[in-house]
Amino acid sequence: MITTKYFNYKQVLHLAGAHLIWLTCWCTLVVALFYFFDWEWMVIPWIPVALVGTAVAFFVGFKNNQAYDRLWEARKIWGSIVNSSRSFSSMIYAFTTENGDSDRLNIKRKEIVYRHIAWLYTFREQLLVPTEWEHISLTRHFGAVNQKRHRLIKAGFPDYGRTLLFQRKYLSEEEFNLQSEYKNFATYLISKQAKEINDLKNNNYISDFNQMQLQTCLNEFYEHQGRAERIKKFPSPRQFANTGFILIVIFIILLPLGLVNEFARLGVWGLWTCIPFCVVVGWLYIVMELVGDYSENPFAGLMFDIPMLSICRTIEIDLLQMMGEEDLPDPILSKQGVLV
Template identity: 30%
Template sequence: MIVRRNLKWSFILHYTWKSMLYYVLLAVVVYLLHDYYQVFHLHLPFSTITALSTALAIFLGFKNNNAYDRWWEARKIWGLLVNYSRAWTRQVITMIIPDDPLEAANAKELQQRMVYRHIAFVHALRVFLRKKLPYNNPKIQEIFEETNEYADTVAFLMPAEYKVFCHKKNPPNYLLELQGEDLRRAYNRGWISDFRFVRLEETLIEFNNIQGRCERIKNTPFPRQYSFFSRVFVFIHASLLPFVFVEEIGWASIPISVILSFVFLCLDLVGERAEDPFENRLEDVPITALSLTIETNVKEQWGDKNFPEAKDPGRGVIL
């Protein structure tokens, strides 16, 4: 997620330079044909672009609103994960209580295993939702210092669990299954009552719901017709602009048409970059930072002072 108030032009040009080059060349060619070769029929009436600009602005506004709704829903889902992670840790610590003092050490071991396995679940869910690092641009690539690999879970799982975990098609779901099995063992040994067992199981179900809602956003793309036609309409609009202004303002039609085309191009790109919030891009929901927040909170509740190092947003981006 970009937190810098002012965006770097190097990032903007990385996504727009091809289109901008087309806009500039087209505007120059139209101007030269009109003024030097006297091709007067190149001129179009101003009302043509006015109607198209209005329709395009409405279309892009609708697209961007719905794209932002997807991004904001993803952020709210991970906010719920933060809250339920704190609740789960508290429940494990306070509700799994053996009657026999001789079993206190075994119960403590079970609690620790379940607490740390949840941290592994959070990191596994992050990796499961994201793709590999997609950037070839060194200026953007240098921001990504994370590996986005399941190796981030090694420290929180038993070796045997991790070996099986790595071969699962849905690793986060496998960890929830292990949590349920440990709950059953604690119940069978009398460490939790019926009511407490139900409450803990309800929290596990919430983690299933959170993962399912994330997968729904991940696996259901924004309707492709909106993305396709927005690109087509922006291209048509930019291609017509030089023909509208060249008769009225001459050489000034070059910068004016390029600037107006750039505005609509950016509006289109804003929606396109926001519609898929789990693609490991600069504009995505910062689930790495949220994962580290959860890890810190859970460890603090357990009494572990070995907190993860927070990512520095010095470059204006929180991953």
């Protein structure tokens, strides 16, 4: 998540700077052919180009709106996880019966809260696994150049080893070693929580009604997880996501052909000023396209993502304080204007 008020020039260039090269080459080629070879036959009227540009703008606006909905839904999901986590842990420590003062209950409470923290980091790691349609997986078009570009625009690429450290800290050795047996380890951890809470009820540490309330909270975690996985595993429909860029390229190809004759009326110098104007207009359309393109995948591990690590750390600190622990980790701070 970008935390600065504005994009800095480096972020803008890393996002769309490479497109300035081919835009400049194409616009310069059109103007040069018109000026040196007097190819007036390639000029087209401006009105149809303007109509195409208007249609493309509506299409890109629709796509960006859908991309923002995916991004905002992802943020609401993690906001709900924050609220549900606090409610779950507070209920764990508030609910009790006549057997509620036993040392075994306190140990179980700590295990349940620790397991929930491990679930947070495990779930985050699972969401950060790249899919084939995310930008972080694109290497087929530009090879090493494309990989370098994405290393520049991403900030704080997920450290999977660090997630394992959290799991070792908050899970028992037996549970930690079970990861290889489950394709969705986060789901297993919630099911394990349900069994532990049911054992508390069977041992009369909590009442039946308390167990129902805690199970309802666990069901909410399943719901939050499922909603986030739906966004992660179901891409924005390709017929919308890819068509937008194709239409923009068509518009950019037509743009200098429609403007060169208009600028030629201003004289020789006016003709050559057509190049920067066409580049700026075309680049604006490309930036609009890229903003939506990068926003439609909020769990891709890039600087446009939901700051899941920061949210997990905030929840971790809150839950540890509820348990009365004093050795608290430091909050995650933004680096170079990006919070992960």
